[in-house]
Amino acid sequence: MLVSIVFDSGYGHTRKLVESAADGVKEVAGAEVSLVAVADGNIPWETLAASDAIIFASPTYNGSVSAKFKQFMEDSTGPVWMKQAWKNKVAAGITNSGAMHGDKMGTLITMTLFAAQHGMVWVGLDLFPGRSSTEMNRVGGWLGVMAQSDDAPPEVTPIESDRQTASYLGKRVAELTRQFKAGV
Incomplete structure (x- = not known):
């Protein structure tokens, strides 16, 4: 079973979340x-076509995905959308911004609509919002992972609970994909 994570990371913070999600998948x-x-x-369109699930990850810039991620979405039209090559693949999303809220919901909605246009099956986050900075889902997202990074290097931020949330989503996507493939 192959789970691909397609991402953009302007300063390295979103990449840290992607690496955490990858760790969750590997569990x-x-x-x-x-x-x-x-x-x-x-x-690698062929790799994405062979994937059973795709997790999308982008920083939130001005309430939406980054320009590079948007270009990826537009570039998918010919090789993927016209053929419905991702139909019935499992999908999920991760985003990060400097602000605690930062209009991250706009980014996740953009990803969800993109996945829906491709006929994908969206997996949300099934964690109740954390009540402190040490608990998973501290930003309170249901549609996907919403994380916050301070103006510091990616070795410092996003914090551990945000990385744990991304890892949890990666594992959830892999488990549900396995279940979906098995027809259970």
């Missing part, structure tokens, strides 16, 4: 993970 027996950085330019 599930038989699950492999492929990281696809949209900034690298050459999107």
Whole structure:
């Protein structure tokens, strides 16, 4: 079972969340993970077509995905959307911004609509909002992971609870994908 994580990370903070999500995916027996950085330019469309699930991750800039992530979305039209090549694949989303709220919901909605247009099956976050900075889902997202990073290096922020939330989502996506593939 292959779970790909397609992401953009302007300053490295979103990448930290992606790495945590990848760790969560790897906790599930038989699950492999492929990281696809949209900034690298050459999107491995064949790998994404072979994936059983795709997690999308982008920083929130001005209430939406980054320009590079938006370009990836637009570039998918020919090789993917026209063929409905991702139909029935499992999908989920991760976002991060400097502000505690930062209009992250706009980014997750953009990703959800993108997945829906491709006929994908969206997986949300099934964690109640944390009540402190040490608890998972401290920002209180249901549609996907919402994390916050201070103006500091990615080695320092996002904090552990946000990375744990991303790891939890990665594991959840892999478990549900396995269940979906098995027809259970």
